[in-house]
Amino acid sequence: MWAYDLAESLLSNDLPRRWAHSQGVAGRARALAPILGPDAELLEFAAVLHDIGYSPRISDTGFHPLDGARFLRNVERVDERIVRLVAHHSCALLEAEERGLRDELESEFPLEQPELVDALIFCDMTTTPDGTSTTTPERIAEIVGRYGPDSLVGRFIRRAEPEIHAAADRVQHRLTLA
Secondary structure (H helix, E strand, O other): OHHHHHHHHHHOOOOHHHHHHHHHHHHHHHHOHHHHHHHHHHHHHHHHHOOHHHOOOOOOOOOHHHHHHHHHHOOOOOOHHHHHHHHOOOOHHHHHHHHOOHHHHHHHOOOOOHHHHHHHHHHHHOEOOOOOEOOHHHHHHHHHHHHOOOOHHHHHHHHHHHHHHHHHHHHHHHHHHO
C-alpha cells in the first residue's frame, strides 16, 4: 500500500525504531476497524504516516507533525483528512504552543473529526517506540523518561496527559460497545 511504502522510504533506514513504532501504530489502527467503518483505511494510513516528519529528509521546523503534514500536503493522492490527522496527532496543538508554532499549525491545518483524532491518539499512545502494545500511563512515563521532565517534550506531554487518557478512554468505550 502506498502509505506504507512512503513511510518506509522515509523512516526505515534513517530511523528504524521510529519505523517500527509507526508499523505498530498502524496495526493498532487496523484493530479499530469495527468502530471506524468507512474511515478505517484512512486512519490506518494516517497512523503509518504520523511520524514521517521526523525524517531528516523532510524535517524543516523540527516539529514533526507540522513537517510531516506539510510534506504530505504536496504528495499527489494523499487525502486532506490524512494530512490533517498527521498535523494534529496526539495533542500536537499543545506541543506547537510550546514551540511557538500553534498559529501556523492551526491556520494551515484544520482539525479533523474528533472520533478520528481520538483514535489516532489511542493508537500512538498505546504503542511503544519498538511497536509493541502498552498503556497510556506507561507510554507517557516512557516519553518523559526519554526526553526529561523539564524538556519541551516532557512539559508538553504532561500538559497533554489528561486529554491522552480521556481520548483512550473514549476509544475503549466505543470498542466495548461494538
